[in-house]
Amino acid sequence: MKMQTVAVLGAGAVGSYVIWGLAEKPGIRLGVLAEGERAARLKANGIGINGRTYRPEVWAPEEAHGVDFLVVCLKYGALPGAMDSIRKAVGAHTVVMSLMNGVDSEERIAAEVGDAHVIRSLIKVASHKEADGFHFDPDATLGIIFGEQEAPFQSERVQAIVELFEGSGIHYRVTEHIREEMWAKFRLNVCNNLPQAILGAGVGCYRDSVHMQAISDGLRRELEAIAAAKGIDLRIADAAAGRGSAVPPTARYSTLQDLDAGRHTEIDMFSGALMRMGAELGIPTPYNEYTYHMIKALEEKNDGRFDYTGSEAVTWAK
Numbered sequence: 001m002k003m004q005t006v007a008v009l010g011a012g013a014v015g016s017y018v019i020w021g022l023a024e025k026p027g028i029r030l031g032v033l034a035e036g037e038r039a040a041r042l043k044a045n046g047i048g049i050n051g052r053t054y055r056p057e058v059w060a061p062e063e064a065h066g067v068d069f070l071v072v073c074l075k076y077g078a079l080p081g082a083m084d085s086i087r088k089a090v091g092a093h094t095v096v097m098s099l100m101n102g103v104d105s106e107e108r109i110a111a112e113v114g115d116a117h118v119i120r121s122l123i124k125v126a127s128h129k130e131a132d133g134f135h136f137d138p139d140a141t142l143g144i145i146f147g148e149q150e151a152p153f154q155s156e157r158v159q160a161i162v163e164l165f166e167g168s169g170i171h172y173r174v175t176e177h178i179r180e181e182m183w184a185k186f187r188l189n190v191c192n193n194l195p196q197a198i199l200g201a202g203v204g205c206y207r208d209s210v211h212m213q214a215i216s217d218g219l220r221r222e223l224e225a226i227a228a229a230k231g232i233d234l235r236i237a238d239a240a241a242g243r244g245s246a247v248p249p250t251a252r253y254s255t256l257q258d259l260d261a262g263r264h265t266e267i268d269m270f271s272g273a274l275m276r277m278g279a280e281l282g283i284p285t286p287y288n289e290y291t292y293h294m295i296k297a298l299e300e301k302n303d304g305r306f307d308y309t310g311s312e313a314v315t316w317a318k
Contacts, residue, residue: 048133
């Protein structure tokens with residue numbers, strides 16, 4: 001097996017890291033899946049990454065059919081609408097890697113194309129958008145972590161992905177504990193992404209406020225209880241992760257970045273997913289329920305739902 005054609009679905013903060021890393025890799029064809037106006041825009045303007053314009057090929061899903069490697073880098077809310085594109089691109093030997101946040105995108109994709117096509121993975125990259133495109137620090141980026149869920153862990157497709165990433169700009173690591181590591185990143189997103197987004201402050205708030213830390217801890221307890229009920233031992237991931245990466249106290253993670261920009265967030269993939277799993281397992285999730293509804297209300301605020309003029313009908317306080 002050899003990865004000679006690579007398609008990226010979603011050329012945003014995560015997809016830009018993959019495009020940047022593989023753009024100079026010899027011996028491969030690299031393309032972005034897009035149709036209509038978006039395809040025309042990508043062909044005309046390219047993709048701004050770290051101050052440079054990149055111009056990968058732009059393929060319609062039908063043109064990409066049978067691609068060796070499909071990397072899905074979408075926002076959670078965009079996945080249902082992209083399933084037709086994924087189905088069209090996947091051929092008999094296509095390997096699909098989802099670098100989306102959360103812990104259920106692989107299962108949703110596998111339900112459409114078959115689990116045998118999907119390899120589990122996660123990405124750790126602090127990318128943000130500026131006027132000229134996406135920016136990240138390549139040296140500080142931990143990169144892509146991936147692996148098989150069961151032996152043989154050094155499978156043919158794992159070795160093919162290693163060969164693809166080797167010598168590129170992409171940082172990567174193969175793990176034998178991919179489920180645990182995916183849930184550890186999920187925990188980081190839930191416990192650090194969400195309370196900060198409600199407060200609207202940098203991540204230093206967890207260090208400087210016992211109240212913010214208490215909220216984060218409450219979310220963590222619920223997530224870890226659900227993980228344990230699913231047989232996922234997060235201590236394994238904690239041992240593999242080491243110290244992690246240094247983050248300035250001003251850092252604003254993706255959920256807060258979305259709210260800052262007036263976009264809808266991925267809260268359905270975070271607390272929404274935990275609420276569903278908790279209900280299935282009989283595990284209460286009050287911290288996640290409150291967080292879910294607060295962030296949904298902040299999305300509504302961004303949508304202008306509460307832009308009252310004073311001429312509306314009165315409400316009654318009871």
